[in-house]
Amino acid sequence: MADLSDPKSALHHYLQTTREDLIWKLDGLSEREARLPRTATGNNLLGVLKHCLNVEAGYFGPTFGRQFPTPEELVPMRAYDEDPQADWYAREDETKDELIDLYRRVGAFADETINQLPLDAPGRVPWWGPKGDVTLQRIIVHVISDVARHAGHADIMREQHDGAIGWQRENTNIPDDQDWPAYVAKLTKLADRFG
Template sequence: MDLEDHLHEYLKVRRSNLLAKLDGLSEHDARRPMTPRGTNLAGIVKHVAGVEVGYFGEVFGRPFPRPLPWFDDDDAEPDADFWLPEDQTVADVVELHHAYAAHSDATIEALPLDAPGIVPWWEPERREVTLGRVLVHVLAETARHAGHADIVRELIDGAAGMGPGDVNLTRRTPQEWAAHRARIEAAARASTRGGER
């Protein structure tokens, strides 16, 4: 397996991690805002779709075959890619995820890492890129958003990691987790005794 294959495989895994955060959630829970700025799981997945469509489509002259109104319309409202209006469902976003992933994969498989591209939304001095640079950029962005999704999912229903069998998670009962959290909170409060530091 060469470097391009390794990077591509990491991207596929991060995409899968991100999409898995929607598993088992109701329509409401997948799309409800969980932060003061409205961050929600389905919106994160929708946003990453637009990221890949742009970077692996437009940048390399391989446009995605269907419009994304939240990006393509000049009058689209800001942040329209980060939430779902009433007429869009989580199933629509999951289907979009599969479609953009297939489109991106075709671009990655068709081009070498040194294939040139132009990122029109970057500053002029940075616009000329290669597939390798874009692949690393999108991999980092997808991993970043998968991390956001980890936290949002935990806020919704306590689910963490990659599921109940995730070997990277410490095994604790709900009571033990509550005690652990209380201990961390107590340490945080104790750190400010005697005035703010």
């Protein structure tokens, strides 16, 4: 159990929890279901995970003078010149299980950076230009914010796919006996008062 009274342990705990929540949103999905675009801009569950693993590898790697041990598994920076969405979908030669495994390995790599450095350790985000000087604390907060936002996207995409809802595997934070059609009707009626 993380010591949530310690700032570094608390930040690390929330990052780890959010990672696992994102991975959970892919449970039970076929390759097609995981890859299928769910929004008008092509967002898909597996693409969200791939984006997040590349975010973590970058922010906890080069920012602090480290390199992921198998960089060829990540989307190289030059790939964005040809396709700005290069990390938002799985290529044909990548599988859901492989990307989940890669995200776990990237997580372990990021955890090493977090464990080895103090919160005030300096770093430099190369792609932020002149504003790239940071601390480990700022990067942990930045990455938690990024991954949590995308986990929220995954929540909605998964709910739209098959109705699977919930915040975490162990604690959905959703009432068990909710009459969802009645609840939606109630909210629709309320919204219609402003129409």
